[in-house]
Amino acid sequence: MPFKAKVTVMFRKSILDPQGAAVERALKSHAGGDISFPDISSVRVGKVVELTVDGTSAESVKEKVKVLADRILANPVMEEYTVDVEPLS
Template sequence: MSVRIRSDQLLIVPRFQARVLVRLRPSVLDPAGEAARGAAERLGVEGLSKLRIGKAVEMEVEAPNEEEARRRLELLSDRLLANPVIEDWTLELQNP
């Protein structure tokens, strides 16, 4: 939670922890993942048949409630963090 003070009012705004996982759609080739899989084989790692590379974005958002926090984070994920043509994303949101 964060506390904001405005003149004579005390306003407490919840702060939500969030993680957005962004990864290539299954139909999109992943050259970085294939390169990492090949390197793992050369290191002697056995049994690794598939490796895909993605990204995790961690953030905090202040919002009056979970619904509003989720709305803001979904907008951010759709429009900024992921390329909707080639990537999917999932949102993990923790209550304050």
């Protein structure tokens, strides 16, 4: 049975995120044209990996994807991740 898994990987809070800082600066200085977004703070940029996984239950798929995230998709020293699994509709 196919499941859709989504792994979201972000830098840990304690790690500086220069890409997020750059995005925040761009948003505040209206790099987009005629508007700016001064009410924005704490911008952090991460990556998300969506995959289709064949498995018997959402729990078993989640366990499998956690192994995968821990070993390959994320660097646990610097990054933290969340895993969401739902049946593929």
